Amino acid sequence: MALTAWLKPGETLGDRVMKVDHAGEHGAICIYTAQRWLARWRAPEMIDELDAFLAHEYGHRALFGAELRRRNKRRCRSYALCGIGGFMLGSLTGLAGRQAIAATTVAIEHVVLRHMQEQLRILRGVDEPAARTLRAILSEEQEHHDISVARLTSGGFWSKLITPVVSLSTEEVIWLGMRL
Ligand SMILES: [Fe+2]
Numbered sequence: 552m553a554l555t556a557w558l559k560p561g562e563t564l565g566d567r568v569m570k571v572d573h574a575g576e577h578g579a580i581c582i583y584t585a586q587r588w589l590a591r592w593r594a595p596e597m598i599d600e601l602d603a604f605l606a607h608e609y610g611h612r613a614l615f616g617a618e619l620r621r622r623n624k625r626r627c628r629s630y631a632l633c634g635i636g637g638f639m640l641g642s643l644t645g646l647a648g649r650q651a652i653a654a655t656t657v658a659i660e661h662v663v664l665r666h667m668q669e670q671l672r673i674l675r676g677v678d679e680p681a682a683r684t685l686r687a688i689l690s691e692e693q694e695h696h697d698i699s700v701a702r703l704t705s706g707g708f709w710s711k712l713i714t715p716v717v718s719l720s721t722e723e724v725i726w727l728g729m730r731l
């Protein structure tokens with residue numbers, strides 16, 4: 552997988568990756584916030600887990616945000632889109648219940664982990680602060696993925712429906728963020 556971006560004058564690849572990932576973490580916060588509220592009704596046993604994921608995502612967004620401030624860079628143009636899209640996706644899947652909630656996390660984290668590993672591979676030794684930020688959050692993203700995989704019934708309806716749609720949307724949002 553190639554890591555390509557349309558950079559603005561004075562912007563590095565590391566800058567852009569920090570922006571896109573910062574916007575993505577904002578999207579994750581919006582997804583889990585919506586799911587968490589609906590889980591009170593649809594999947595009460597998942598609330599503690601969703602709270603833990605949400606706390607991680609706040610931490611991730613803050614790390615990328617701090618890195619952007621240090622670089623004197625603005626947030627990504629895709630930031631609001633990630634928030635609105637995340638909230639809509641979180642609401643729909645939260646309504647659908649526990650299998651849909653887990654399938655969403657698995658689909659997103661699968662794409663996100665692949666992108667972050669690629670970003671880390673490219674930025675390592677080139678932009679160490681960016682690489683360090685990625686390393687700091689990767690294990691938590693892996694944890695969200697693994698915990699949610701364990702919850703999924705294999706071949707389940709929600710997983711079959713959600714995986715392609717959510718994977719493609721996540722890819723599209725990242726693609727767009729790298730080019731806006
Ligand atoms: Fe995250």
Ligand SMILES: [Fe+2]
Nearest residue numbers: 579691692695
């Ligand atoms: Fe995550």
